Amino acid sequence: MKVLCFTSFTFSYLDRARVLFHTLRQHHPDWELVALITDRPPPGFELDVAAEQFDRVVWVEDLGIEGGSAWLFKHDVVEACTAVKGPFLHQACASGADVVMYLDPDTALLNPLHPLLEELQIHDIVLTPHLLEPEETHAAVLDNEVSALRTGIYNLGFVAIRTTGEGARFAKWWNDRLLAFCYDDIPQGLFVDQRWCDHVPAFFEKVKILRDPGYNIASWNISRRKVTIGQDGQIRANGSLLRFWHFTKLGPVGDIMTRRYAGTNFEVHEIWNWYKRLIARFTDGRIPARYWAYATYADGQPIQKGHRELYRARGDLREAFKDPFASGAGSYQAWLIGEGLLEPQNAAAVT
Amino acid sequence: MTAQADSETMDPVRAEFDAAFYLANNQDVVDSGIDPFEHFMTWGWREGRDPNRRFSIASYLDVNPDIAAAGVNPFAHYVVTGQGEGRALKLDLGFQYEILKSANTLEARVQALRAAFPDGEPSPIEGLTRTLKRAGASTRLHVSISHDNFTANLGGVQLCLTREAKALRAAGSAHIHLYPAAPGLVIDFERERPLIGVLVNGKSAGVHAAETLAEVLGPFADGKAFTFAVHSFIGHNIVGVTTVLSAMGAREGYYWVHDFSSVCAHYALLRNDVAFCGAPPPDSPACEVCLYARRRRIHLAEHGRFFQTFAMTVLAPSEAALELWLRSFPVKPAAAKVHPHAVLRKRRAPAVAEHAPGPLRVAFLGMPAEHKGWPVYAKLVERFADDPRYEFHHLGKIRDKAVEARFTAIEPTPDVAEPMAAAVEALDIDVAIIWSLCPETFCFTAYEAVAGGAAVVTNPDAGNVPRFTAETGVGKVAKDDHALGELFESGEILTLARAIRGERLYSLAYSRMSADFILEKTAS
Numbered sequence: 106m107k108v109l110c111f112t113s114f115t116f117s118y119l120d121r122a123r124v125l126f127h128t129l130r131q132h133h134p135d136w137e138l139v140a141l142i143t144d145r146p147p148p149g150f151e152l153d154v155a156a157e158q159f160d161r162v163v164w165v166e167d168l169g170i171e172g173g174s175a176w177l178f179k180h181d182v183v184e185a186c187t188a189v190k191g192p193f194l195h196q197a198c199a200s201g202a203d204v205v206m207y208l209d210p211d212t213a214l215l216n217p218l219h220p221l222l223e224e225l226q227i228h229d230i231v232l233t234p235h236l237l238e239p240e241e242t243h244a245a246v247l248d249n250e251v252s253a254l255r256t257g258i259y260n261l262g263f264v265a266i267r268t269t270g271e272g273a274r275f276a277k278w279w280n281d282r283l284l285a286f287c288y289d290d291i292p293q294g295l296f297v298d299q300r301w302c303d304h305v306p307a308f309f310e311k312v313k314i315l316r317d318p319g320y321n322i323a324s325w326n327i328s329r330r331k332v333t334i335g336q337d338g339q340i341r342a343n344g345s346l347l348r349f350w351h352f353t354k355l356g357p358v359g360d361i362m363t364r365r366y367a368g369t370n371f372e373v374h375e376i377w378n379w380y381k382r383l384i385a386r387f388t389d390g391r392i393p394a395r396y397w398a399y400a401t402y403a404d405g406q407p408i409q410k411g412h413r414e415l416y417r418a419r420g421d422l423r424e425a426f427k428d429p430f431a432s433g434a435g436s437y438q439a440w441l442i443g444e445g446l447l448e449p450q451n452a453a454a455v456t
Numbered sequence: 457m458t459a460q461a462d463s464e465t466m467d468p469v470r471a472e473f474d475a476a477f478y479l480a481n482n483q484d485v486v487d488s489g490i491d492p493f494e495h496f497m498t499w500g501w502r503e504g505r506d507p508n509r510r511f512s513i514a515s516y517l518d519v520n521p522d523i524a525a526a527g528v529n530p531f532a533h534y535v536v537t538g539q540g541e542g543r544a545l546k547l548d549l550g551f552q553y554e555i556l557k558s559a560n561t562l563e564a565r566v567q568a569l570r571a572a573f574p575d576g577e578p579s580p581i582e583g584l585t586r587t588l589k590r591a592g593a594s595t596r597l598h599v600s601i602s603h604d605n606f607t608a609n610l611g612g613v614q615l616c617l618t619r620e621a622k623a624l625r626a627a628g629s630a631h632i633h634l635y636p637a638a639p640g641l642v643i644d645f646e647r648e649r650p651l652i653g654v655l656v657n658g659k660s661a662g663v664h665a666a667e668t669l670a671e672v673l674g675p676f677a678d679g680k681a682f683t684f685a686v687h688s689f690i691g692h693n694i695v696g697v698t699t700v701l702s703a704m705g706a707r708e709g710y711y712w713v714h715d716f717s718s719v720c721a722h723y724a725l726l727r728n729d730v731a732f733c734g735a736p737p738p739d740s741p742a743c744e745v746c747l748y749a750r751r752r753r754i755h756l757a758e759h760g761r762f763f764q765t766f767a768m769t770v771l772a773p774s775e776a777a778l779e780l781w782l783r784s785f786p787v788k789p790a791a792a793k794v795h796p797h798a799v800l801r802k803r804r805a806p807a808v809a810e811h812a813p814g815p816l817r818v819a820f821l822g823m824p825a826e827h828k829g830w831p832v833y834a835k836l837v838e839r840f841a842d843d844p845r846y847e848f849h850h851l852g853k854i855r856d857k858a859v860e861a862r863f864t865a866i867e868p869t870p871d872v873a874e875p876m877a878a879a880v881e882a883l884d885i886d887v888a889i890i891w892s893l894c895p896e897t898f899c900f901t902a903y904e905a906v907a908g909g910a911a912v913v914t915n916p917d918a919g920n921v922p923r924f925t926a927e928t929g930v931g932k933v934a935k936d937d938h939a940l941g942e943l944f945e946s947g948e949i950l951t952l953a954r955a956i957r958g959e960r961l962y963s964l965a966y967s968r969m970s971a972d973f974i975l976e977k978t979a980s
Binding site: 215216335336337338339364367368371374375376378382 | 547734741745
């Protein structure tokens with residue numbers, strides 16, 4: 106079975122993606138690994154694909170998305186990196202692969218994913234729910250169950266499909282929705298690429314909702330998963346082999362959630378420490394923190410989220426400004442300044 | 457008593473406040489002369505000063521963020537309402553979390569030690585040749601190899617080496633000891649100029665490069681009945697030691713399993729410093745997440761090559777150590793034997809129970825270190841300190857003042873053969889908690905505890921200790937720290953009181969280590 110596995114990221118997440126690819130290569134040396142990058146390399150940094158553990162890069166431009174930069178401008182970094190998953194997955198169905206799998210860049214494997222391929226002999230789509238069993242405390246219900254009601258039942262840090270049948274039909278549908286509606290707009294019932302997939306069990310046949318606690322462990326489900334590291338060398342979650350971990354929110358916020366929900370399950374912290382060591386190993390100091398090439402106008406002024414939303418709401422603006430990233434006379438940026446919606450960059454610098 | 461004084465006495469917050477503790481920790485309050493309770497209630501709690509030994513303001517606020525947000529006196533809140541609501545005093549994530557949180561990686565520690573002990577200059581070769589000449593014309597020569605100069609430090613391995621050297625020298629053998637000139641946490645393969653310290657019949661003969669030693673010791677070993685025993689390669693460059701031994705014509709030797717540094721860079725097999733790993737396959741997920749993984753591969757490869765170069769007889773001080781070693785070391789040794797460092801000899805007939813009734817005397821023996829299970833003991837003490845059934849002790853060299861256990865300083869001295877056993881006997885200790893988190897290959901402490909008349913309570917991962925406890929029949933093996941707590945909660949542990957089980961006292965009869973085999977071989 107030919108497997109293509111991809112992740113979607115910007116350069117500020119290159120360290121995490123490298124860790125993922127490192128663990129994927131370790132457990133699945135024969136898979137085709139693809140880096141889907143919605144970014145441009147920061148000044149002074151050149152991506153040497155030959156030195157990376159993935160096989161190839163697909164840039165956002167390579168997806169041929171209608172509207173190009175105007176489409177991209179409508180999205181913030183999270184929206185953009187999740188939106189491109191749809192078109193890539195859809196296009197990858199014609200790549201010759203039998204199975205296409207997506208993993209978030211902040212996931213990492215600790216055991217091979219072979220059982221998933223067995224599932225894909227029978228099913229066409231595999232999803233992992235955020236939670237596999239009800240929470241037991243009031244705080245955990247709010248933190249985890251209510252949160253999943255807002256952001257989606259299934260965690261789209263992982264999805265695997267067959268490139269034919271229902272898998273291909275799902276990829277086309279997801280592609281269409283993400284091109285049009287991949288926004289973080291919870292009041293409107295949208296949460297990027299994820300909330301859409303609440304529809305999947307109803308819309309598609311041959312869907313496997315994977316209820317194995319060894320997959321997609323994260324701070325939001327650790328309260329109900331006991332992690333053990335045995336003297337046989339295996340790591341298990343509720344007795345199942347640990348396949349992959351989702352290291353959401355690397356840093357103080359993630360640490361607080363892990364502390365709160367891992368309790369005395371110190372093995373969880375051992376796994377986090379391992380991940381942090383790998384991140385340190387794969388970090389490239391030349392990439393500025395929070396860097397994203399599409400975070401600014403051409404002159405370097407940061408793009409405000411509200412101005413992205415305005416642009417996506419108003420067809421007249423999209424019609425008038427085909428390249429909204431441009432600076433200078435006649436640009437969207439100049440229009441915003443003229444309307445008093447944006448302070449000129451120099452003035453902002455003076456104040 | 458006035459009405460005001462009466463209400464103050466009844467004030468539950470004041471009742472829980474420990475003025476002596478507060479003053480002992482706040483010299484400025486002593487100096488100011490202000491009533492400590494008034495100080496705490498007015499300023500102290502806002503400044504994070506703790507009101508008694510058991511209540512930490514920082515921990516209470518950490519686990520109860522709503523109290524932190526409310527800005528009320530956390531101690532008063534706990535005493536008046538929090539306690540009744542069942543609020544936790546602290547977020548108890550276990551001592552393992554504390555170790556993992558502060559994880560100073562092995563690599564960082566290795567580099568720090570290397571920086572503290574940079575490559576030095578070798579000593580003049582003349583000193584070595586002169587010392588060798590003075591060693592006399594013995595026809596027999598024994599070389600021992602360990603992680604340090606055993607005559608300069610005190611510990612289990614050092615005592616073993618002392619006995620080995622003494623026995624061989626008494627039998628007329630010359631004795632050379634090789635140790636790394638710079639201390640290490642792991643085997644060395646990175647130093648540009650590793651030097652080896654040399655002792656000849658207990659006298660220092662300087663520090664030298666392996667090539668120099670090969671050049672000088674090669675001819676020195678010529679014509680002599682030559683044996684060698686490796687006690688530890690930690691700190692050594694194994695390739696260098698191999699060069700020296702090969703030049704001396706070595707073909708076979710003894711390897712002592714004092715620890716598991718031949719199997720992993722963590723000599724005690726403590727994965728990430730927190731849990732006994734069981735030496736799983738190096739490519740297993742457990743090893744993958746362990747910070748010793750990379751160096752483990754180096755330890756295995758370097759030791760493996762040594763075992764392929766020389767026909768090694770592996771000597772382990774216990775069955776438990778040998779079994780674990782044999783299943784985790786990749787190269788089959790030429791031979792493997794169990795040879796205990798000591799055995800118990802009955803000292804006097806069981807005494808008639810003449811112990812005054814009183815609490816069960818429970819003790820932790822030795823270094824209050826995490827891998828020795830000190831945090832587990834500390835928690836036990838915290839939980840049962842007020843229980844009249846128990847009296848908690850700590851016998852050792854270093855005191856941990858944070859734990860409410862009666863401390864007795866034990867200083868190793870040449871005058872007392874087993875100072876720990878003597879103290880256990882003198883203090884009438886009923887139970888010694890020996891809670892090593894990792895496998896003890898022998899554990900003199902357990903032997904001394906029993907020699908002094910105490911029962912041993914241990915866990916299944918403590919290597920030879922649970923085996924020894926089963927063999928002696930004096931003590932218990934508790935499945936885990938929860939089960940340990942249950943023994944105390946239920947009172948089942950009280951059956952281990954000397955008065956109930958009867959007292960048996962022993963002395964230790966020590967082996968002569970490798971000398972027992974070498975001299976036996978010579979005699980036959």
